[in-house]
Amino acid sequence: MxxxxxxxxxxxxxxxxxxxxxxxxxxxxxxxxxxxxxxxxxxxxxxxxxxxxxxxxxxxxxxxxxxxxxxxxxxxxxxxxxxxxxxxxxxxxxxxxxTPRGLSFLLPETEFNLMKAIEAIQLKPEERPWVTDVVRQKPSSSKTVLFTGCTGLMQPDLVSTALDLIRRVDPSAQALGGIDYCCGDTNLRAGNPAASASHFLRLVEGLESFSPKNVVFLCPTCNSFFDLHAPKTTWSWQFITQFLVDHLEKLGPLKELNATITIHDACHLVRGEKPESESPRTLAKAIPGIKVVEMENCAENALCCGGSAMAAAGKPGTDFRARRLKQAVDTGAQIMAPYCPGCQSVFTPERPNLPIQIESLITLLGRSAGICHEDKLFRFLSYRDGKRVLSEAEECVQASELPKEKLMGFITKYFR
Ligand code: SF4
Ligand code: SF4
Ligand code: SF4
Known part of the structure; x- marks a missing residue:
């Protein structure tokens, strides 16, 4: 390490x-x-x-x-x-x-954090498609394990789509997630290297308990963090786009989607420890009817989503996000397709105000393969009405492990 x-x-x-x-x-x-x-x-x-x-x-x-x-x-x-x-x-x-408030709000140690809150309004604890505690749940062995990453928790539809796609290759595949399992990147970026290292070791231990052969990361930063630390394991790891490219022929017939998309690359894939930008493009081109147009900055020159700067510095980050979104709009594409759940969660709140749709490349591939899970977060954001979200998310709020009053206050503010 x-x-x-x-x-x-x-x-x-x-x-x-x-x-x-x-x-x-x-x-x-x-x-x-x-x-x-x-x-x-x-x-x-x-x-x-x-x-x-x-x-x-x-x-x-x-x-x-x-x-x-x-x-x-x-x-x-x-x-x-x-x-x-x-x-x-x-x-x-x-x-x-x-620690800047925006960063603290992302830390797994923070009792009421962004990921937990956004997750809690979309699904009840028992509906989670991932294992959250390997000691209590004692998962059975599975050759392939998907790790959701902390930002995946905010997009359960994306995790479910990814898991369904992986299960076409390995029907026994399971997912590990939950706020207690984190690669440690957030803590490193918040200035807590010791906590970062202990999160990383805990995650390796959690993954070990599935006795996997291959771990698939939904988040390219987690994948790059594993490449950086290079832990000694009996299993290999891969980013999801690489896994799906390796098994394209097993995903079943892909139906035509007819759309022009522009791919938003993730810094930690295209400039990560083992940089590459081909696997997302191979996936996009495998979907019949999809045409890819590139942004001014793409592949190894891609601009960041700005998320980390938004959390730690505020306005410079939101301005940077606007710069990236403008590049996407300028392509004339109908859909901006990120493949990192972190980037997606940075762009999604802007989605109702944009002349371009934002849809994960994994979701697009899922749609083409006949897999659909509703993106509830987008539905809630498009209401622009905290009270309506509150009433539709009522059952989830009541079932949540978070303090109810605080969660309701958060919903009213976040979705106004
Ligand atoms: S890389 Fe980022 S999104 Fe992925 S688990 Fe680590 S902190 Fe969370
Ligand atoms: S580029 Fe120069 S200033 Fe920046 S880290 Fe390296 S030595 Fe320091
Ligand atoms: S934001 Fe600037 S300093 Fe930080 S990693 Fe990117 S180029 Fe380097």
Whole structure:
């Protein structure tokens, strides 16, 4: 496993504050440090590393990082600047800086967090299509296990579609999910490397209990995190698009869908530990009637969804998301197709206001294969009426493990 303390030490000793990572960083133009010299921006970060000096410039640089990996191959010292900035968040925490609220709201440790709330209004605990506690539920062995990732919890329809597709290949496949199983990326990005490492180990243990041969990740960040840590396991792992491409012929006849789509790539697939951008395109082209048009930035040059910056820095992130959505609209496609549930959850709240539909590539493939699960979240968002959502989600709210009053307050605000 990667040793985060060593990585922090290495970054502190090796970064020369040359600023090359700032010069290529796509979020900087959206922030209030855009007019500061790149080297000066990184000097402020290194002042935090070396002497604990906090400055507004350093904080903006550190919290606006989207972990998009654009800068990864630019560093002359062979460092991963995104990782260095995540580890700098730990230094900020040690100095007493509170974790930004948007980030805390995503942490699995937070009693009432975004994933749990969005999940709770769509399905009752007993309806979850995934195993949530391997100790209590003692799952039987299965050759293939799908890991939902924390953002998959917000899209149970997507998880069900993915699982149905996988079961056409391996009927015994099961899914592991629930907020207690996380790859640890959120904690790393929130400046808690120790918690990140323990989440990762717990997830490996959880997956082991299925005695799998192959683990399929619904989230490309989880997949890349496994590539980064490279745990010693008796099983292999793959991102879902790669798994589906390997087994296309077993998915059954695919019916025509007739649509022009543009693919929103995920940073952690196209610039991840083992970068590739072909598997999503192979899947799209396998669907009869689907025409793919590319955005101005695509494949290895794709722009991030902006989600991490939205959570940690607010406006720069929402502006960045708008920039990406404009690129999608400009293609003239009918559908923007992300394949990462995290990106999808970042774009979905904007969906009712856009002249382009947003539908996961996995959902499109499922539709073509005759698999349909209702996207309840989109239905609720399109009402733009918290009271109506509250009344339709009443049974789920009552069955939820979350505090009811708090959940009802959240619904009223989130869906207004
Ligand atoms: S990972 Fe992306 S957002 Fe973060 S510093 Fe690098 S280029 Fe900028
Ligand atoms: S992380 Fe690398 S590219 Fe960025 S300032 Fe430091 S040495 Fe330069
Ligand atoms: S990569 Fe992101 S979405 Fe996937 S489990 Fe980890 S934190 Fe959650």
């Amino acid at each position: 990667l040793d985060f303390s060593e990585e922090r030490k290495r970054f502190g000793e090796s970064c020369t504050a040359c600023g090359l990572c700032v010069a290529v960083c796509p979020i900087i133009p959206e922030t209030d440090v855009r007019d500061i010299e790149p080297a000066a921006i990184m000097e402020s970060v290194m002042a935090l590393y070396h002497s604990g000096t906090m400055s507004p410039t350093a904080k903006t640089r550190i919290y606006s990082c989207m972990s998009c990996q654009t800068c990864k191959n630019e560093c002359p010292e062979g460092l991963d600047p995104g990782l260095g900035l995540s580890l700098a968040r730990a230094i900020l925490q040690e100095k007493g800086e509170p």
